[in-house]
Amino acid sequence: MTIKVGDRLPHATLTKVTPDGPDQVSTDDFFAGRRVALFSVPGAFTPTCSARHLPGFVEQAQAFRDKGVDEIACTAVNDAFVLSAWAKAGDAGDKVTMLADGNADFAKAIGLTMDGSAYGMGTRSQRYAMLVNDGVVEALHVEAPGEFKVSSAENLLASL
Incomplete structure (x- = not known):
């Protein structure tokens, strides 16, 4: 079942x-x-993720805080060391908290996995953005395969 x-x-x-x-x-x-x-x-380090997705959240961090968002977090089916290196490469600093989902347990639990086997990536998370308020999903935007819109x-800011 997919989270909603x-x-x-x-x-x-x-x-x-x-x-x-790692913690x-x-x-x-x-x-x-x-929130x-x-x-x-x-x-991490994939083309759209590195060139557009992460940079957008880094650049808009203050705008999210101005709208009452306490923290911005990114999750990916990568290990914590890869996400740490990606955060450094993307100048995420204290603007985006990286949350590693190395075995895709979280992605599976919310029903948002994708099969990246054709690209040698195995089970991965779909691309999405959500606003979570005290553990409850307040907004959810899931991409169609291969898209970034x-x-x-x-x-996500426009939906707040």
Whole structure:
């Protein structure tokens, strides 16, 4: 079943990238009591993800905060070390928190996986952006395969 607006995020454990290294975090704790703009990419360092998706959220970080968003987070089916390197390469700094979903457990739990086997990527997350308010999905924008339109930072901002 695919998650939808009004649903509570399922319990899952993600790996948060911190200056001190990887740290396990539950979705229950991470999303509790605040508004989080969460976006997902099929893979760190992939063309659209690196050239457009991550940069949009980095550039719009203050605009999200001005609209009452407490944190911006990115998840991908990559390990925490890859996401840490990607955050550095993309100048994400403290603007975007990277949440590794290395085994795609979170992507599977919310029903938003894709099969990237044809590209040597295996099971990955679909590209999407959502607004989560105290663990409940307030807005959800899932891309059609191969597209980058509705999950952009600008589109999610416009829906706030």
